[in-house]
Amino acid sequence: MPGFQRIRKALTAFLLVGAIAVLTACGGGTPQAQKPNAITPTLTNTRSYSQLERGNTQSGQSFGNWVVTTAKGLVQDAYVRDNNKLGVVITPQVRPNEVKDLARSLAQGFHKNFPDRDLKVLMYAPDKQLIMTAEYDVQSNRINYKAA
Numbered sequence: 001m002p003g004f005q006r007i008r009k010a011l012t013a014f015l016l017v018g019a020i021a022v023l024t025a026c027g028g029g030t031p032q033a034q035k036p037n038a039i040t041p042t043l044t045n046t047r048s049y050s051q052l053e054r055g056n057t058q059s060g061q062s063f064g065n066w067v068v069t070t071a072k073g074l075v076q077d078a079y080v081r082d083n084n085k086l087g088v089v090i091t092p093q094v095r096p097n098e099v100k101d102l103a104r105s106l107a108q109g110f111h112k113n114f115p116d117r118d119l120k121v122l123m124y125a126p127d128k129q130l131i132m133t134a135e136y137d138v139q140s141n142r143i144n145y146k147a148a
Helices: 002-027 049-054 058-070 096-113
Strands: 075-081 085-090 119-124 130-137 142-147
Touching: 049 058, 049 075, 058 075, 058 085, 058 096, 085 096, 096 119, 096 130, 096 142
Parallel strands: 085 119
Antiparallel strands: 075 085, 119 130, 130 142
């Protein structure tokens, strides 16, 4: 009897290891994120999470991606909403006296991509606290700055 129990335990362990190996291999091995139940109406289910972070329109998405990739370490994140609001999270390398110039450059580039509309650029510190708002007025062609 003890020999039979030993064989049975070894066979059970072997089958268990085999089942885990097969399930892991067939399941991809990495857990996948589940889709949220509620999605913003302007977004489609086929968009990935990174696209949600950069804009809620295709053109906004493209501009947000362009800002982050061309900022060369000055911007850690950006988003565009409704093609008239640009939110930018700056990196710690941006000095406080450089924020206004960066906001001006971003507002000018934003206006070139989205002309004929008033625009707002929201500048956030690395801790995501609002530090400045730049509002571009299309009629006067001026940028007004407001510290937070």
